Amino acid sequence: MRKQAKGHAQNNSSIIxxxxxxxxxPTTLSFFFYILFIKFSMKRRRISHxxxxxxxxxxxxxxxxxxxxxxxxxxxxEVQMSLPPLSKSKSSGKLNKxxxxxxxxxxxxxxxxxxxxxxxxxxxxxxxxxERISSHAKPRIVKINMHPNTDYRNYIMLLTRLxxxxxxxxxxxxxxxxxxxxxxxxxxxxRLIAKKTKYSVIExxxxxx
Amino acid sequence: xxxxxxxxxxxxxxxxxxxDIIFMLLFFFMMTxxxxxxxxxxxxxxxxxxxxxxxKATAGDIEIYLGHVGSDDFITVxxxxxxxxxxxxxxxxxxxxxxxxxxxxxxxxxxIDGNMPMSFVNQVKKELQVQNILKVNxxxxxxxxx
Numbered sequence: 001m002r003k004q005a006k007g008h009a010q011n012n013s014s015i016i017x018x019x020x021x022x023x024x025x026p027t028t029l030s031f032f033f034y035i036l037f038i039k040f041s042m043k044r045r046r047i048s049h050x051x052x053x054x055x056x057x058x059x060x061x062x063x064x065x066x067x068x069x070x071x072x073x074x075x076x077x078e079v080q081m082s083l084p085p086l087s088k089s090k091s092s093g094k095l096n097k098x099x100x101x102x103x104x105x106x107x108x109x110x111x112x113x114x115x116x117x118x119x120x121x122x123x124x125x126x127x128x129x130x131e132r133i134s135s136h137a138k139p140r141i142v143k144i145n146m147h148p149n150t151d152y153r154n155y156i157m158l159l160t161r162l163x164x165x166x167x168x169x170x171x172x173x174x175x176x177x178x179x180x181x182x183x184x185x186x187x188x189x190x191r192l193i194a195k196k197t198k199y200s201v202i203e204x205x206x207x208x209x
Numbered sequence: 210x211x212x213x214x215x216x217x218x219x220x221x222x223x224x225x226x227x228x229d230i231i232f233m234l235l236f237f238f239m240m241t242x243x244x245x246x247x248x249x250x251x252x253x254x255x256x257x258x259x260x261x262x263x264x265k266a267t268a269g270d271i272e273i274y275l276g277h278v279g280s281d282d283f284i285t286v287x288x289x290x291x292x293x294x295x296x297x298x299x300x301x302x303x304x305x306x307x308x309x310x311x312x313x314x315x316x317x318x319x320x321i322d323g324n325m326p327m328s329f330v331n332q333v334k335k336e337l338q339v340q341n342i343l344k345v346n347x348x349x350x351x352x353x354x355x
Binding site (some may be wrong): 061148 | 338
C-alpha cells in the first residue's frame with residue numbers, strides 16, 4: 001500500500017514538474033519576445049520621429065528645373081486690320097483694272113490670283129502682283145472675293161501672305177532706290193517706300209464662286 | 210623637429226532653410242502663373258505666317274471667340290458665351306456694359322476657329338463696324354513650315 005502511495009506521489013510530482021517544464025518554456029519565451037518587441041518597437045518609434053528632410057531640397061529643385069525646362073509657351077501672332085467706317089465701306093465708281101489685284105477664295109480652299117489657280121497648299125507668291133499694282137498711282141486695291149463658306153484659315157493665310165510679300169516688295173524697292181536694306185533706311189525714306197506700296201483691301205462675299 | 214599640424218576645419222553649410230526657399234519659389238510661380246485661357250482651348254486657331262507677335266490686351270479691347278462644339282456654333286465676348294445666333298445682342302450688351310463703366314472699346318481681338326466659314330466672321334465684322342469698333346486683330350498660330 002505504502003509502495004503504491006509512494007508511486008502515486010512520484011507520479012503526481014513528475015506530472016507537475018512536466019507541467020511546469022512545458023509551461024515555463026513558452027512563458028519565458030513569450031515574455032522574452034514581449035520584452036524584445038517592446039524594446040524594438042520603442043526603438044523604431046524613436047527613429048521614425050526624426051525624418052531626414054535633407055533630400056527635400058533636391059527633390060523640389062529637380063521638379064522645379066524639370067518644369068522650367070519642359071514648359072513651352074504657346075505663342076500667338078496677330079494680323080492687324082483697320083475696318084472702314086460704315087459710311088465709307090461701299091465702293092463707288094469703276095476701278096482701273098491695272099490698279100486692282102483680284103483674288104478669289106472658294107469653299108474648297110483654292111485660290112485664284114488673277115488668272116492663275118492655286119490649290120490649298122498656298123505655295124504661291126504675290127510679290128509680282130503687288131509690284132504690278134505698286135507701279136501705278138493711287139488708289140491701289142487688293143480685292144478679296146470669297147465664298148461665304150470659305151474657311152477662315154484660308155482667309156488668314158492669304159492676309160499674312162499679302163503682308164509678308166508686301167514686306168518683300170518694300171525690301172526690293174529699298175535696294176532699287178537707295179541701295180540699302182529697308183531696315184537701315186532713314187525714317188523719311190521708309191515712309192516714302194511705304195507710301196509707294198500702300199494699298200487698300202476690299203472684301204467681297206460672292207455666293208457663286 | 211615636429212611641425213605643428215594644421216587642423217582641418219570642416220566647413221558645414223546649414224541647408225535647413227533651403228527647402229523653405231525652394232517651396233516659396235515654387236508656390237510663388239504656382240500662384241502667379243496664368244494658364245491658357247479656357248476659351249482658346251475650345252478653338253483650333255489657324256496657322257499662318259509670322260507678321261507680328263500678339264500684343265497685350267488692354268482695357269479698351271474686346272475679346273471675341275468664334276468656334277463650334279459639334280454642330281453648334283458659339284460666340285464668346287469677354288467670357289460671356291452664347292449661341293452664334295445671339296451675337297448681335299451679346300456684342301451690344303458687352304459694349305454697353307463697358308461704356309457704363311466709362312470704358313470705350315477701340316479694338317476687337319478675334320480668336321476664330323480655322324474651320325469657321327467666312328460668312329460668320331463677316332457678320333461679326335459688320336456688327337463691329339456698326340458699333341464703330343474699327344480696329345481688328347486676328348489671332349493665329351505660327352505656321353510650322355514657314
